[in-house]
Amino acid sequence: MNDADGRPMTTAFVPGHITGFFSTHPDPEPAAAGSRGAGLALSDGVTVTVSRGAGTRLNGDSVEIAAVxxxxxxxxVEATVDAETSLPLGAGFGVSGAMALGTALAANAAFGCHRTENELVEIAHCAEVEAGTGLGDVVAQARGGLPIRLEPGGPRHGALDGLPARPRIEYLTFGELSTETVLAGDTDRLSAAGEAALDELLAEPTAEQFLRSSKTFAEDAGLLTDDVRDAITAVEQAGGQAAMAMLGRTVFALGTGLSAAGYEPAVCRTDAAGGRLVDVEDS
Amino acid sequence: MNDADGRPMTTAFVPGHITGFFSTHPDPEPAAAGSRGAGLALSDGVTVTVSRGAGTRLNGDSVEIAAVxxxxxxxxVEATVDAETSLPLGAGFGVSGAMALGTALAANAAFGCHRTENELVEIAHCAEVEAGTGLGDVVAQARGGLPIRLEPGGPRHGALDGLPARPRIEYLTFGELSTETVLAGDTDRLSAAGEAALDELLAEPTAEQFLRSSKTFAEDAGLLTDDVRDAITAVEQAGGQAAMAMLGRTVFALGTGLSAAGYEPAVCRTDAAGGRLVDVEDS
Known part of the structure; x- marks a missing residue:
């Protein structure tokens, strides 16, 4: 497509991604660095439009996003990136990863860069790793569904699986947590808890076990905040299941977990497709 | 979900898959056997509903499908499989692969089999290989998009990439070709042509090059039928691009290739998500 001035313009959609648990696996080579863990690709995501120019906007505001x-x-390329999302920022939804991957997909199409999908995912994954803003969101967002990161890294190094389910998801955010700060700190305890959670999930690969393993991880890794803990407890008392999104002061639940507990959450589904080009014929 | 009698019932959707070119890679282990090549996952596909019982139906008729x-x-499990599709049968759309994968996804959910997505894809892939009805459809149908089969086999052995595009697709079928007969014959010439086509596509990974490589493959492999050749020529004379679906007397085109040449084709899009569970909330 072209914009009103006839310049190439392409749009991609990338799902938001909630990580339930993870372990960190640094590597000198960004394409091999990453995380193991599991999460949810959300039908709420980021729409990224790329055209010729310069500068990045998010919901209309100029922003600097190193990964982009x-x-x-x-x-x-010389590209303007225009991103729109209803997702909370800095709260564990992988918005920077979505912007990096959406930029890669849309710019490749707009400027005829002739890269394959794996190459574009690797470029976006490395961009996130180098920016220090994420380790596993991009590969999960490219895959869609309920991604399990079996082995860390981009497509040439990592390995993915998924949970065959399509649950309704509710979520609620109390505020930000800095991914950079957590990832720059002592991650040994976190990674031990993440490896244990992955073993548990692979022994019983269901959405319900994913929630249980994620809740245990947040406690064992020492990341659970009081507001998130209170909400998880309330959901459980109402008969549901909830856990904490990594890394944000965000609680997510299966089905009607949060609304049944009296909250007014955002509601979405898992997104089966993962990051993809979109156009007017899709809407 | 449950059916009217309260029995578990689950539905999956699996895209149709057109292979443009391929090489065959037999192996004593079905999970390692497969094909290399590239194709299109179609938004026209197969809806597979599984419940307790026995017997397989396709569009209401009782059928025997070995892969299922x-x-x-x-x-x-003891399962009834009820499949519906608008795709032509035996004409290169991967209907048997879609039924195998849809059965695996839906039965796993209906009967609580606790398999991961990779495990279900491997089960369906092996079922197709053992039945002799396909080598690469299942892994491509699980991935969605415009899948490139870089390495043959199921998820533990194979490797996939994809073309980052979402073209409109037109197709038209003149009749059946037997996959079993072609795969049981001399595949050396076919595989040499398939390997050459894959090298070409990886050097320029675009939808347009996929059509060019697919057309060359059909000629070089000696599979082009007169009716398909005539249609491809007509599309090209009208300024479009078309090729032959493997394995069927089917022509497919990008954009409006067939309709611009005066045909009345079926029209769909590529399907970005691949095989997935569906439910009433999706419709």
Whole structure:
């Protein structure tokens, strides 16, 4: 497609991604660095439109997002990135990863970069790793569904599986947690808890076990905040299941867990497709 | 979900899959056997509903589909499979692969088999290989999009990539070709042509190059039928691009290729998600 001035313009949609638990696996090579763990790709996501120009906007505001800049530099294009999302920012929904992957997909199409999907996912994954803003969101967002990161890294190094389910998801955010701060701190305890949670999930690969393993992880990793703990307890007292999104002061639940407990959550589904180009014929 | 009698009942959707070119890679282990090549996952597909019982129906008619039986046996369930599709049968759309994968996804959910997505894809892939009805459809149908089969086999052995595009697709079928007969014959010439086509596509990974490589493959492999050749020529004379679906007397085109040449084709899009559970909330 072209914009009103006839310049190439392409739009991609990338699902939000909630990580329930993870372990960190640093590596000198960004394409091999990453995380193991599991999460949910959400039908609420980020729409990224790329055209010729410069500068990045998020919901109409100019922003600096290092991962997006890295993607543009790597592809060697001069691009304006215009992103729209209803997802909370800095609260564990993988918005920076979605912007990096959406920029890669849309810029490749707009500027004829002739990369494959794996190559674009690797570019966006490396951009996130180099920016220090994420380790596993991009590969999960590219896959869609309920992704399990079996092995860390981009497509050439990592390995993915998924839970065959399509639950309704409710979520509620109390505020931000800094991914950079947590990832820059002592991650040994966190990673031990993440490895244990992954073993548990692979022994019983269901959405319900994913919630149980995620809740245990948040406690064992020492990341649970009081507001999130209170909400999880309230959901459980109402007969539901909830856990904490990594990394944000965000609680998520299966089905009607939060609304049954009296909250007014955002509601979405899992997104089966993962990051993809969209156009007017899709809407 | 339950059916009217309260029995568990689950539905999956699996996209149709057109293979443009391929090479065959037999292996004593079905999970390692498969094909390399590239194709299109179609928004036209097969809806598979599984409940307790026995017997398989396709568009209301009782059918025997060996790959479906293998999946049911492997999961150890007693299941009725009810499949609906608008796709032509035996004409290169991967209907048997879609039924195998849809049965695996839906039966796992209906009967609580606790398999991961990779495990279900492997079960369906092996069922197709053992039945002799397909080598690469299942892994492509599980992935969605425009799948490139880089390495043959199920998820533990194979490797996939994809073309980052979402073209409109038109198709038209003149009749059946037997997959079993072609795969049981001399596949050396076919596989040499398939390997050459894959190299070409990876050098320029675009939808347009996929059509060019697919057309060359059909000629070089000696599979092009006169009716399909005539239709491809007509599309090209009208300024479009078309190729032959493997394995069927089916022509497919990008965009409005067939309709611009005066045909009345079926029209769909590529399906970005691949095989997935569906339920009433999706419709």
């Amino acid at each position: 800049d890295h993607v543009i530099d790597h592809l060697g | 039986d293998h999946v049911i046996d492997h999961l150890g």
